Amino acid sequence: MSTDIQSSPAERATPYSKDAITHFIYRYGLLVVLALMIVVFSIAHPFFGTFANAMFILQASAIVAVVGLGCTISMTVGGFDLAVGATMSLVVMVAAGAMVIYGFSGPVAILLGLAAGLLAGLLNAMLIVYARIPDLVATLAAQFLVSGTTLLAVNGQSISEGMSLGTTSATGTFAPIFKWLGSGYVFGVHSSVIVAGLVFLAVFALLNLTKWGRIFYAIGGNPVAAAAVGIPVRRYRIIAYLLSGLLSAVAGLLLVARSNRGDVSVGDAYLLQAVSAALVGYAVLGANRANAFGTLIGAVFVATLINGLTMFNFPYYAQTFVQGLLLGVALLMSYTLGPKSKR
Amino acid sequence: MKINRSFFATLVASAVLLATPHAAFAQEGVPATISASATDEVPAKFAEKNVRIAVVRQLNTGDVYQNWIAGIESEADRLGIKLDVYNADGENAKQALFLQQAVATKPDAIIVGWGFVDSLAPGLEAAKAANIPVITFDVGAQPSDDFVTIDQGDKPMMAGILEKLKEDLGGGDIKGDVIYVYVPGYQALDRRDTVWREFIAENPGLNLVAQIGVVNSNTAAQTADQARAAMTANPDVVAIVAPYDEFAKGASLAVGELGRQSKTKVYGMDISTADIAVMVGENSPWVVTATTDMVNVGAVILRTTAAKIAGQLEGNTLSITPAVITQAELRDAKVQNVEELRKAFSALTTPEVSRAPWMDAVE
Numbered sequence: 001m002s003t004d005i006q007s008s009p010a011e012r013a014t015p016y017s018k019d020a021i022t023h024f025i026y027r028y029g030l031l032v033v034l035a036l037m038i039v040v041f042s043i044a045h046p047f048f049g050t051f052a053n054a055m056f057i058l059q060a061s062a063i064v065a066v067v068g069l070g071c072t073i074s075m076t077v078g079g080f081d082l083a084v085g086a087t088m089s090l091v092v093m094v095a096a097g098a099m100v101i102y103g104f105s106g107p108v109a110i111l112l113g114l115a116a117g118l119l120a121g122l123l124n125a126m127l128i129v130y131a132r133i134p135d136l137v138a139t140l141a142a143q144f145l146v147s148g149t150t151l152l153a154v155n156g157q158s159i160s161e162g163m164s165l166g167t168t169s170a171t172g173t174f175a176p177i178f179k180w181l182g183s184g185y186v187f188g189v190h191s192s193v194i195v196a197g198l199v200f201l202a203v204f205a206l207l208n209l210t211k212w213g214r215i216f217y218a219i220g221g222n223p224v225a226a227a228a229v230g231i232p233v234r235r236y237r238i239i240a241y242l243l244s245g246l247l248s249a250v251a252g253l254l255l256v257a258r259s260n261r262g263d264v265s266v267g268d269a270y271l272l273q274a275v276s277a278a279l280v281g282y283a284v285l286g287a288n289r290a291n292a293f294g295t296l297i298g299a300v301f302v303a304t305l306i307n308g309l310t311m312f313n314f315p316y317y318a319q320t321f322v323q324g325l326l327l328g329v330a331l332l333m334s335y336t337l338g339p340k341s342k343r
Numbered sequence: 344m345k346i347n348r349s350f351f352a353t354l355v356a357s358a359v360l361l362a363t364p365h366a367a368f369a370q371e372g373v374p375a376t377i378s379a380s381a382t383d384e385v386p387a388k389f390a391e392k393n394v395r396i397a398v399v400r401q402l403n404t405g406d407v408y409q410n411w412i413a414g415i416e417s418e419a420d421r422l423g424i425k426l427d428v429y430n431a432d433g434e435n436a437k438q439a440l441f442l443q444q445a446v447a448t449k450p451d452a453i454i455v456g457w458g459f460v461d462s463l464a465p466g467l468e469a470a471k472a473a474n475i476p477v478i479t480f481d482v483g484a485q486p487s488d489d490f491v492t493i494d495q496g497d498k499p500m501m502a503g504i505l506e507k508l509k510e511d512l513g514g515g516d517i518k519g520d521v522i523y524v525y526v527p528g529y530q531a532l533d534r535r536d537t538v539w540r541e542f543i544a545e546n547p548g549l550n551l552v553a554q555i556g557v558v559n560s561n562t563a564a565q566t567a568d569q570a571r572a573a574m575t576a577n578p579d580v581v582a583i584v585a586p587y588d589e590f591a592k593g594a595s596l597a598v599g600e601l602g603r604q605s606k607t608k609v610y611g612m613d614i615s616t617a618d619i620a621v622m623v624g625e626n627s628p629w630v631v632t633a634t635t636d637m638v639n640v641g642a643v644i645l646r647t648t649a650a651k652i653a654g655q656l657e658g659n660t661l662s663i664t665p666a667v668i669t670q671a672e673l674r675d676a677k678v679q680n681v682e683e684l685r686k687a688f689s690a691l692t693t694p695e696v697s698r699a700p701w702m703d704a705v706e
Contacts, residue, residue: 047447047448050447052447053444053447056440056443056444056447059440060437060440063436156559160459160461161461164527182465183465255436258436258439258440258462259434259435259436259439259459259461259462260439260461260462260464261435261459261461261462263435266434266435266436269432269434307444310427310428310429310430310441311427313426313427313428316403316404316428316430316432317404
């Protein structure tokens, strides 16, 4: 699957740096570092290399990967979705509230959650495409609107089973489907990992195997040229933001299933993690642009790093620094070692 | 930002404890003590330095949490115990995953700091299945043979400041208008509230003219707004009972703005370096507080866990005794920050709690 990513015609035509070593680092550096990291951690700690721990790492990366893939889609059209974290928080509260407060079934809660995500994506799209506000600013506004709406709707309170509703207590409970999403396994693989895997396959196929994917990248590369050849740029940008909202919703559903409660603003922290994963992904296989495989590796890379560092009792306040270092190195590889003609 | 954060943590962490699924098969809590069988002979596992404890905490950023883990780490160091610390950055989903991860590494015991049983249930079940004892701090798990629960002494804290209130009003059949600050749904506040309700029932001369309260990211300022309105409507208020430092700061602010310091006193809770400044400030209405020291709390948790591993812990629940500190005491001791407070008030440190004789003999 990996060969598809770098074999677009534009890529092949690009003259690589003369230095073969630079070229190798540019393409495979991050994967080599990831492999080395896994080997070193496995030797140093007996638990690291176990199947159980591999599953923990994948579980830890699943949510970031899903929302990161949403970010990736918005990035392919040259956009940037700052609202993904707020959308996750909204979906968490919608799903938890639907079940706990209103007593809806699991499938209804899932549908309502997905609808809320699409609605947030639509808000983004309207602000960007019709109000013609630049992506960063529009999604920043959408972020505040979405999280503000969520906070207003729940009075700033968390949602949990048996919560006080003024004079009575909530009687609804988390549906079995959410219990399964939170702690279910299929052949030893955690349910959230399966969902993330399916989302990855879908986004990978969309971006690499379909006309839509080629159009997304064409718009991201040069929207004026894309419009000139008759591509309905606005329509595809709307689709991209809707998909980003939808994937944020899927991530939000995985998150609420894992915590079994609706915590206020719980998704906000995922914005930067998702964006980091997508940006680290630029450096994977020398793609030098947002891509599905790279984002997946970016998410797994960070989760592996955190898992290993935690195992060696690396202080939490130093972990942020190490993540920053990783992102910095990845960006250096993409932008500094990469082929000059790409910019 | 010192011990006051701990209360907010408790607030956040305990919003739903009463309604957890585990409450259904609740067992009676029995106060935890060191069993009589403990001697000064170091248990073999500890003598061999072969003990590993996992700490899975929901909250880690901030002085309070740094103090808490520092207390655990220094005591673990002294007893030759290896620690694995998992920091969830305030995310319940992350903490839930970390707990399962910790169980999979099969430590001798797991300490869980803050968090919700809703999220932690799968990990707690797994720990139980793997026969790993779990010691929880402010989680709200039901105490049992498998789960030892530890919390700050919310009830004694409340009783302590109310005793001071009674004393200030002359003792005996006290009377006067009072304002009470309370938000239901937070377990620590609810625990304090039970003490308050008993107190107000026992003292019918007290006239509760207003109950106010709000908890959000701007608690102090909004409490001040509410307190000011309530005091304006009720000019004879003699006391505001505000059992959380953000409440107490807000109430103190309102009393000061209305210039009522000579008439209205504030009975608060928790303490931080910022709170100390408010309490000892000129003409401050905040006359008393009650608190625990998180470094001490961490040390007690670690000793309790070690005793559990050694099979020398009887009972399953522990409330750490707080200290009641008055404004006058703070001023006399010329205390300016929490570090000085710790030195000046020995009641904040409880080295005898959960201490088996052998814990002084480990080399």
